[in-house]
Amino acid sequence: MKISLKWLNEYVDVDEFFARPEELAAHLTAAGLEVDEIENLATPYKNVVIGTLLEVGKHPNADKLTLCQVSTGEGVIHQIVCGAKNHKQGDRVVAALPGAVLPGDFAIKKSKLRGVESAGMLCSEKELQLSEESAGILILDEDAPIGQNFATYYGLDDILFEINVTPNRADCLSHLGLAREIGALLGREVHPPQLNLNRVGDSTRNEIQLDLIDMDRCPRYAGCFARNVKVGPSPQWLKQRLEKVGINSINNVVDITNFILMDLGQPLHAFDVSHLKGKKISIEGAKEGETFKTLDGTELKLDGSELTIRDGERAVALAGCIGGENSGVSDSTTDVFIESAYFRPKAVRTTARKFGLETDSSYRFSRGVNPEGVPFAMDRACQLLQDICGAEVFSDPYDMYPNPIEIPSIRLNRKYVEQRLGFEVKNEDFVKWIEGIGCGLEVLDGGEGYVVTPPPYRTDISIPEDLVEEFGRLYGYKHIPDNLPSLQDAPTEDDLNYKLEDVVRTSLIAGGFFECFNYAFLNKAYQEKILGETSPLEVLNLRVPTEPIKIKNPLNEDYAVMRTSLIPGLLKNIETNLNRSIDFGQLFEIGKSFDRSKDQYHEESRLALGIFGQSNGLWDKTKIPAAFRLKSAVEGLIQSLKGRNWHWSTPAESRQVPSFIHPKQVSFLTYEGKTLGFIGTLHPALAEEFKLKEDIALAEFNLDLLFQGQPRNFKYKKISKFQSAERDLAFLVPKDLSAGALSQAIAKAAGKICRSVEIFDVFEDESLGDNRSVAYRIELQDMDSTLDEEQLTKTQQKIIEQVTSQLPVKVR
Amino acid sequence: MLKEKIESIKKRATDEFLGAGESQKLYEAKVKFLGKQGEFSQVMKEMGKIPKEERPQFGKMVNEIKIELEQVYKDQESQIRKKELDQKIETDFLDLSLPGPTAGQGGAHPLSLVTSEIVNILGRIGFSVRLGPLIESDRYNFEALNIPADHPARDMQDTFYVDDQHVLRTHTSPVQIRTMESENPPIRIVAPGPVFRKDHDASHSPNFNQIEGLLIDKEVSMADLKGTITFFVQEFFGKGLKTRFRPSFFPFTEPSAEVDCQCPVCKGKGCQLCSQTGWIEIGGSGLVHPNVLQASGIDPERYQGYAFGFGIERMAIIKYGIDDIRILAENDLRFLGQFKL
Known part of the structure; x- marks a missing residue:
């Protein structure tokens, strides 16, 4: 609300603040009435004074100009060239003298106009910003006091305060109300306006x-x-x-x-x-x-x-x-x-x-x-x-006013005020300040307690806490000391999920990922376009409603529905970066997705990851598909969560794959018995549509499920004291059979002496037809003895027999 | 005869050992003289020709010569090795001004960094994290926080509605109510997370983040509140910075206070960040309103509390000098890439 200092000054003496308005602003702000802006209306009228025209002559070199001698006081005469026509000798005019800066940053200087010195300007209403348009200069009343500053003459010697009045202080939404507040703050008397009404006899x-x-x-x-x-x-x-x-x-x-x-x-x-x-x-x-x-x-x-x-x-x-x-x-x-x-x-x-x-x-x-x-x-x-x-x-x-509104009085103890504010409160101080805001006050027990009746305009004061605040703010919050609450046992319920999110964050950051923050709402059409058919996501335990939750009063269409997946936002981030010529990046976001069933709202914590392009550094000559790099990052993350039972699986059919993912470049994560997300390459159709040329891989997981069963324990496995042996085996594997499935089969066949199965080479060639050659290095080791040649050979045979009988593969 | 032979071997071997300039030559010389089939061994085979009584003395001499030669060899070998290593080191220059492998470390979003830091600071004085839903009921977001329908305070927060009874939470304060309803005092929690208000420009985001602290105990004063915030400010922005309270109004606290801290950039002297005032506003606080305690099933006669809340974006702006908060949701890697903190 705007408050005029002049207006205020009629009800409470605030004279000194015309010179130092910031001081009043500081008082008000400290009392909870924040002053957002101070505007001195007189500022544009510095060096703008009232003068009288002693002479109006012709300009020697210009027909349209007049040469005026302007007096702004006894013996002070200025020669001013003026282009207007509506003035004559004896008129009271407004002269902007050198040093004046008129509204619109128009600085007045001594200058020569057509060869004649002019020490200022005679002003029009428009130049004084009193009206939009004006013809000629402003001619004042005959009794306008010569030499007076124009702002004073015109009532613009005023200062405006823009005050941010909080909703509880309705009483301060007027000049009299604010005058009362200032009166209370500064201990000054308030003089409400007086009436002098003469009614006629009629009723x-x-x-x-x-x-x-x-x-x-x-x-x-x-x-x-x-x-x-x-x-x-x-x-x-x-x-x-x-x-x-x-x-x-x-x-x-x-x-x-x-x-x-x-x-x-x-x-x-x-x-x-x-x-x-x-x-x-x-x-x-x-x-x-x-x-x-x-x-x-x-x-x-x-x-x-x-x-x-x-x-x-x-x-x-x-x-x-x-x-x-x-x-x-x-x-x-x-x-x-x-x-x-x-x-x-x-x-x-x-x-x-x-x-x-x-x-x-x-x-x-x-x-x-x-x-x-x-x-x-x-x-x-x-x-x-x-x-x-x-x-x-x-x-x-x-x-x-049939039922006058009663103002209930409030009882409170001084000790309570002290306890809540945390400092000593003297009886006389409490009485002084609370009475100062117009409260009726009865002192009980020699200053230990009070019965307080707030004035009718302070409808916000109704409970003891309100009076604690009133006293606190008037006496000054600056008196509140710093006190650290003593440490007791904190509540034991843990904040595990928040900490686990930090574990995820730390792991991904170590892997070179940057965290993103996207809004929880987005454009409905965009979300639908990216996500397409959503049923595959349901199967992955990523809940997606058929209709997203709409905001009834959105800012605009771009923020109209709640997100049902973090993928659209992350893809947008990738697009933004690519458009800004950043051609490689690894991003992730942790956030909620929103779903509704009947009248219930569900919020699911999600983790989404995206990689676009590949670092083109000196040492990065090997091209690794983005999806594989994503896979490594996710596995690192699972390990940092101490997850043990997890595996990847390739969906049997394309329709099981989220429609924004390449149906042949995708893998599902099953973790502790639950399928909870996917990794894969962006579907080429979307890549084409959004003109995204780089290799882009995306992943999304249900974090609530990923965090289930936490905190997990970790126990180390004993290390064998005996030597290990390696066997390399290459298999001819049909192209549509996952090499991962073969790895698992090999490990199973090798039994408990299998320490690791690693793929060290994949080879494709026309001569192999519909097959590829996959080479495995199998490390075997026993806890109790060194494996001898016979055992090794037997194990190798067992692996080959079992694997080739279970899967359509051959040893090379 | 034999003796001359040995003397000759000794002389030639010494010459060749000392003359060998590189390890390969030296090795060859060693094989030639001291190897299993070397000259020395050949000579030793002729020991039988020496009269029996001279043998011990002769043997001793031969042995001494052999040891002598081996020593010459060893000395020469270590010298050559050293020389060759020096040469190798000299020529094995690795230009470490070339870049290391890329990818390297990523980074948390600045909003996460700020959140974690605040949670950690408050964690040290016993505050633990509580989270709540983002789609909140009218009761948790407003009613229970002493903001009844048609209360002017609802104007302070321009709200997004998803239905007549549910809003996108406008502050993290609903977590206060949820916690007080489900846990028994003493309570000491910190609730970070996204909040939503209908406002969008360079300094307002419609989806921003807050962090809120709540303490409920037997006796809680404004001094406890101020002490906690001062501790936080000094840990977060820097030692020695003062805080001050300004009276304000929040429906859920009474008394209420805005919190200012001394500007961490100029330490209170006045600069651009603090608009020359030396102080910056960081959040709101107050003693929990009895109505709020009551609405959460806590007896205001037995328990008291304080609460405070900060804007995470505001903290990030102050801490990192960010001047337009819209950049926080752009996720431009040139921006994110700077926060490898």
Whole structure:
């Protein structure tokens, strides 16, 4: 909210802060009213002063220019060349003298215009940024004081504070409210505005019949009738006050209601009485299905739950939100009914939210205005109607307040305040500060306890903790010492999953992977395009809903649905990097994917990996398909999780393969008995579509499943003391048989003396037909003795016999 | 006769040993004179021709000569070896200005780095991690945190809805409620993770990260809170940095405070990062509101608590000097590649 220091100064003495506005800002910020911006309106008018034209002569070298002698004080005369035509000798004008920097960074210097010295500039309204357009220079009233700074003359010697008022401090949403706060902070007296209202004898009650029906939602309603209101433009001072704080001037009546809003924080409404059917006003719920047209022409359909102000036939205002087009003040208005009320915050807020009516009025009502300030705000508005619009203000104004709102008092002990704040609190300090904010206070037990009654405008104070905070912030949070809580046994439930994620992270980082962070929501069409047919993912225990979870109010289409896989995001990252000419990278992301079944939401932790391209370094001459490099990384990761039982398998059929993966370059991971993810090469069709030329491999795993059974123990295996022996065997293997399956078969055949089976060569050649040659190195070792030649030969034969009988392979 | 022969061998062998410039020549000379079929062995076979009584004396002499020759050989060998090794070293230049094999180490995302560091610091004073769902019910995200429907405080957080009763959590605070409901005091937890708000520009991301601390115990004061945060700030940003509280408003704490710490860049002197104020805002905090305790099934008469929350992105910005938070979600390797920390 914007606050004018000049306006504030009428209610509390803040004179010294015109010179040091930052000091006031620091006080406010330290008290919880954060000042976002300070704007000194006078800054652009430095060296801009009022002068009088002693002489207006012709410019010797230019017909269109005049040569003016301008006095800005006794004996101070400036020669200024001016291009305008509307000035004459004796006029009071605005002179920008050298050193001035006019709005728009327009610096004024001494210069020569067509050969004649000019020491400044005579200003137009446009140059002073007072209006959009102007013809000629600004001619001031005859009594404008010569030599006075223009900002002072024009009321622009003001400083504006943009204050970020937290939702609990509705009482600070006005100049008087803020004045009260500053008064409390700095211990200064506050002088609320004084009234001098002369009512005419006629009674408001003869003009309008008022019926307060919904007393729950509108506990207090006041109103006053005014006759002969002359609607027209507002006087300069009023226009300027409103414009400074960001409100456009409309007409004097509307401006007065807005002025009261910014002055006292009480929203008002002015009805044109000639439009009130039956000269009646009632406060009650809307009729179901009725339509209501707001002041700004929006048509709303009401469902009956809204609180309305009604005349004899229809709704004329949505209580606290906005008035109706049917009864607003216009240029032809003469009779006005001023409404000042206290509506319940919830009643206003529900309606404002439903229709998106975030008005200055609904903003204040929904945070809570001062119920006790209702009649005063009405009277002050009437006073201004009388002073500005020449209105006759009627007697007997309404003030219906059948059940006055009670302010419960709060009991608390001083010791409690001390304990919560962590420092010693003196009785006299507590009394001083709490009374300072307008609370009634009764001291109990010689200063050990208190009964506190908050002022009606502090609706945010209701429990002892609120008073702890009030005292804390006023006395100063700076008094709070540092105290480390003593260490006790922390709760024992572990934070294993978080730590396991770190294990995964560390392992992948060691393997040269970089972690990515993508948003949890993305473009629906993009996700669908990448993921395609999702049933294969289900089989892999990567849950994917048929329809992703939609955000009801997304920022835009690109962030419209929750992700069901981390792959689309990671693929996008790969694309981004490739487009930026980075042709090799290893990426991973740990995050959630989202799924819904009926009304239940499920979140699954996932790990996705992606490799694109290959490092082209001095030592990296061997081309290794990205999918293999990915596989190594995943195996390293499994080992760092101390996983033991896991294997890769090749899907038997293409339809089991996720549709974004190359159906012939893919492997599924089964870990501790559960299939939980895949590795594979990006499907060539997608690669082509997105113009991704590098070799790209992707993987995704269900981390929840991968983390099952943790923490795992690890036990070392005994090392044999006896020598090991190696046997090399090459097999002719059909191309569509996985070499991994053969490895497993060999290990099984070799039995318990098998220490390892390694593939050391794969060879393909036309001469081999549909086969390839795969060479295995089998390491054999016994725990109890050195294997002799006979045992080795026997084992080798057993391997060959078993393997060739189980699988369509031959020994070479 | 024999003696002359031996003298001759000794002389020639010595000459050849000393004359051998390289190990191969020396080896050949050794075979020629001292090998099994070498001249010395041949001569020894003629020992029989020597009268019996002269044999011991003769044998002794022969032996001495042999030892002498072997010594000459050994000395020469080690000299040649040394010379040859020196030569080899001299010519075996490895240009280590060439790059090592690539790939090497990867890196965690800066947001992970910051999160881990905070979790570790708070872990040292007994806080352990709790996590919660990202799609939260209205009750956990708002109601139980003393933010009833139609409360103005809901305006502070522009919310994404997935249905009428579920939102993308707008803060990590629901984890407070979940923990208090399922565990008994004393509680000391830290809850990191993604949160969502409808806001997107250079300093706001619609999907950002927070970390939240909660402590519930018998007596908990603002001083305990401030001490904890000061400890954290000094561990995270640097020793000696001060913290200060500014009064503020959060529906779930009372009293509430914004937390500023002295700018880690200028140490409070004033610089661009802190807009010349010497202080930077790092988060919000306060004593847990009695309504929140009540809503979580904890008796506010028996227990008290504090809570604080920081924005991870903000921490990363301060710590690493990042100036546009959108780069955090771009995952450009030229950016990520710098965080091999």
